[in-house]
Amino acid sequence: MCALKIKKGSSSHSAYQLRNPMGDAIETHTLAVIVDNEPGVLARVIGLFSGRGYNIESLTVAEVDHLGHQSRITIVTTGTPQVIEQIKAQLNRMVPVHEVHDLTVEGPSVERELALIKVASTGDKRVEALRLADIFRASVMDTTLESFVFEITGTPEKIDAFVDLMRPLGLVELARTGVAAMLRGKRAEASAQL
Template identity: 65%
Template sequence: MKIQHSETERHVLTVTVDNEAGILARIAGMFTARGYNIDSLTVADISENHSISRITIVTQGPPSVIDQIHAQLERLVPVHKVTDLTEAGPHVERELALIKVSGTGEKRVEALRVADVFRAKVVDTTTSSFIFELTGAPDKIDSFVAIMRELGLVEVGRTGIVGMMRGGTAA
């Protein structure tokens, strides 16, 4: 049984790694072996020659666990750099979601009205459904999905969080 601490904090970590087979499995395995949870995980190639990838991990834990995660990630051989955006200072977090809503009549009109308020884009439509694309902070997406549940929510797909430090330098 995992003990929950009152000082549990949410942290966004970025990990720059060699773009090689198995690195994601090694990182996920490190979390699994120690009983740490990953709330969100995104990976993308970030170099012109496809040799470097950036992994963004959202996790939670007391400060001592976050410190352990940071230290253990740095020990993995193909890892170049680990940055805790939460600790490093002001940063931007964004996520993309596709949300399918089914409905007719007033519910359909209301779904379109709410989508406009949230600046969600209609990327597919039929006579009985929409697929909305929404980009923003995770809590914005959570709020949109909660409202759409009442209007005919069918399905949700989310990319996971991507984060970056504010300002003119790299994290």
């Protein structure tokens, strides 16, 4: 008895799905996850994403309920609809996770991000930076004769646009918080006691 006729390098050597099943359209979703604020909880969530090969576009976390020790994690992620559903199911079954909300599905929602932007320049460039900051409603947090630190709040797209404008005007440093998001209207999606 001898071998099956299989060419070297053919994927027929494996019983695993070697084709990329992610042929479907990629969507971006914003998730709000309410978790117990216990040691390692963020590592758990991040480990889930890296371990199962999901994407994290942005992630923010802070305690929102001091008495109940609960934190809110806002995750912007991308994937096929099937993968997004998997992410939510996988998050939901973690022991310290209380609620998972897909703001993109449950929306409409508002999304905001804060950025600190350092621009070092003199002369016309410096004047132009200040003028553009005014248009974007960015405020000046710190100034020297040769630099500004701007604070800007808005959607990630607005911050991208402002950063692009600052680049030729002496952008030297950038710090962004990642997205915080919330449903519009009076309905509260997360039931943490505030």
